[in-house]
Amino acid sequence: MDLPFEVLVYLFKFLPKSDRKSASETCRSWYLAANDYCFLKNKVVIFYKSILNDEPTSPTNIFENSSVTFYNYLFNEVEISNKLNALWDKLGENIRCLTLKNCDINEKVFVYILQRCRNLQSLNIESCKELFMSGRLLEGKTEGLLVESLDSLRSLSLSGNQYLTDALFNRFSTAAPALEELNLSGCSLQFHLGLVKKFYPPGSNIFQNPSESVLTFYFILQFVIARAENIKKLLFSNTLIDGAALKSLSEVTNLRLEGLEVHSCDQLTNTGILALTTNQTMLKELDIGLCTRVTDQSLVYICNNLVNLEYLNIQRCRAVTDLGIVELKKLKKLKSLNISQCELITKDGLERGICAEENYVLEELDIHSLNIDQTAVIIISEKFPNLRSLDISYCFNAVTDTSVQVIFKNQVNLEILKMSHCDKVSDAGLTGMGKVGEETDDDGPIMSNYDESAYRHKIHLGSRAEEEIVRDARRKHDVMLMCEKLTTDTYTGFSLARIKGLRELDISGCNRITDVSLTYAFNFKELTNLNLSRCQQITHKGIGHLVLNCPSIEFFNLIDCYNLKDEAVEEIVRGLRRLQQLELRGCNQLTDKSLEAILTFCKKLKFLDVQGCRNVSPELTTSIGSLPTLHTVLMSKPGPYISDGQKNRSPAPTFLPALMKKLRLH
The missing domain is CATH 1.20.1280 (Monooxygenase)
Structure with missing residues (x-):
């Protein structure tokens, strides 16, 4: 039934x-x-490096003839010509969100698209410099049919377009009277008052004669003033916006911003932040990451005034110290926080700030590259029981077998866990071969069962590197024995496998991880993204267990895992039916057998990286580009090759023209 x-x-x-x-x-x-x-309202149709035309083999035909209506389309690094007019004629009225990124498109075709897409709510034109280069785009088109097409437009992104001018922006804004969100990140915004005096003399109407030479902040400000009641979110990342400009923007009458992104704006100062927090108290999202002039004073203003803040990013604001971090406890509605790469933050600031009391609201926390110890990580894992995403990468001293055991104990709801380059973590921590200290209760610190003291009395005559190799081998052997003898009565540790809903895991650079962890700690049915790059002790034995227990992996990074052989790749491509991206750079033991297995079993692969795989022939790498789903192959430059100790300077193999767009030589 x-x-x-x-x-x-x-x-x-x-x-x-x-x-x-x-x-x-x-x-x-x-x-x-x-x-x-x-x-469907959140599903996006992506055309990436595809050949789009009116031929029957064009990918667009699938959607033209589909019984399902898709609303969001993204075109990335493709040529959009008048050969696609039939697509817009048929599907244009249903498109709500359209993104053109690094596309080759001319003005006439673009206008035709806008006239057919009459119900657009979001339009993103990113890094399409040829479209803006002439300066004549939409000239004389901002009335009539085009205005009707953009009447419902709520979000406009023109980021990364260096040829954007006041005149071009004015044509877009005139045609879109209901804009709520504007993105000008990466555009060449000019803030010099001399340019304003040159192009806009006192008493002139700027909207009647906008400059066709430059994009000025003055013009954007006048636009915001005119549309203040509608504008909800502004993005000016990677521009020269300074404190004075942000102050003038914040003080616009009737402006009630809910989101502001000024990421990587080196000129931004505390003056601008003070004005922003004083006037725009309704802000829910604020991104001031990589703004090097932001200090504790700014953070005090933010925490005192922006009580509705839900998202805050202060990544690499290096002048922020514990004095500012302590204030974060005032943000009771905060759901996402990024304080990574702030070198002056310590455990004391975290403990007196965000960890002052138990927090059930925070869901995403990024603290990578902080100078903290393992006690700080333990406190964080105990104070935020509802975390969905946690990034503790590059916290070299904080992420140990002890601290990750506490994470596995308390953070069972995690969906994303990143602890890249935390080389103190070993199999003992990931597998849970540990116990709660006998002198403490269940909430006490967790200590490893593995005891290295038994080996300390032995004198090692080799180098330090050799001694570390021997110690790792012993550790691996002992943990393996513990795992094999595992019973419900003797198991007292907390394994990574406790986090059942894990979807993304990054343990790249954790070189003490071996096949033991892959065999006994990996059992995630929903895991889609896994990064094991530079985990150089793993082999095909561990990969076999991993593939069996994590069948949903789509993005797999194995860069510089030089102990992997063809057997490992065969296990991967046979077992991971959903695999879309496979990175094998530096796996120099792989041969053509790996590529043959990929060619045979990978039906959904889109991205392949085999750079540095010196035993893989360029001819076979080229032929693998014939896979219909594959859009990018990264490979090393062909020749000169070395065989039998002699350089072979024969000509590089001939590449098929149809595959050249898929291949990138490095």
Whole structure:
């Protein structure tokens, strides 16, 4: 008996998108349920490095003839010509969000697209310099049909376009009267008052004669003043916006911003932050990461005035110390916090600030590259029980077998865990081969069962590096024995496998991780993104267990895992049916057998990196580009090759022209 459509849709809401996609391939009723509007409104159709035309083999034909209506389209590094006019004629009225990124498109085609996409709510034109180069885009087109097309536009992004001018921006804004969000990140915004006096003499109407030479902040400010009641979010990252400019923007009458992003703006000062926090108290999102002039004073202003803040990023604001971090406890609604790379923050600041009391609101925390110890990580794991994302990468002294055991004990709801280059973590920590200290209760510190003292009395005559290798081998052997003897009575530690809902895991550079962890600590049915790069002790034995217990992996990074051989790649491509991205750079023991296995079993692979795999022939690497789903192959430059100790200076192999767009030589 078939389940009703409404019941299927309800059940699919509990599935992650990867599982929902796979379920949609089962039968037509499941396909329709998985593509209900509640899912489709967030689903994006991506054309990346594709050849798009009016031929029957063009990927666009799939969507032109589809019974399902898609609302969001992204075109990345493709050529958009008038050969696609049929696509816009047929689907244009349904498109709500359109993104053109690094695309080759001319003005006439762009205008045609806008005229057909009459219900656009979001338009993103990123780094399409040829489109703006002439300065004539939309000239004489901002009335009539085009205005009707952009009447519903709420979000406009023109980021990364160096040829954008006041005149070009004015044409877009005139055609879109209901804008709420504006993104000008990476544009060449000019703030010099001399330019304003040159192009806009006193008494002139700037909207009637906007400059066709430069993009001035003065013009953008006048636009914001005119639309203040509608504007909700502004993005000026990677520009020269300074304290004075932010102050004038913040003081605009009737402006009630909910989001501001000024990431990597080196000229931003405390003066601007003070004015912002005084006037824009409704802010919910604030990104001032990599603003090097931001100090504790700014953080005090933020925490005292922006009580509604839900997202805050102060990444690498190096002047911020514990004095500012202590104030974070005042932000009771904060859901996402990034304080990474702030070198002056210590455990004391965290303990008196965000960790002053238990917090059930915070869901995302990024503290990578902080100079803290393991006690700080333990406190964090205990104070934020509802964390979904945690980044503790490069916290060399803080992430140990002891601290990760506490994380595995308390943070069972994590979906994203990143602890890259934490080389103190070993198999003992990941597998849970530890115990709670006998002198403490269950909430006390967790200590490793592994005892190195038994070996300390032995004198090692080799180098320090050799001694470390021997110690790692002994540790691996002892942990393996503990895992093999594991029973419910003797198991007192906390394994990584406790985090059942883990979807993304990064333990790259944790070189003490071996096959033991892959065998006994990895069992995640929902894991889609796994980074094991530079975990140089893993082999095909551990990979075999990993693939069996984590079948949903789509993005797999194995860069510089030089102990992997062809058997490991064969295990991966046979077991991971959803694999889309595979990075094998520096795995120099791989041969053509690996590529043959990829060619045979990978039906969904989009990205492959085999740079530095010196035993892989360039000819076979080129032929693998024929996979229909594959859009990028990274490979080393062909020749000169070394065989039998002699350089072979024969000509490089001939590449098929049709595959050249897929291949990148490095």
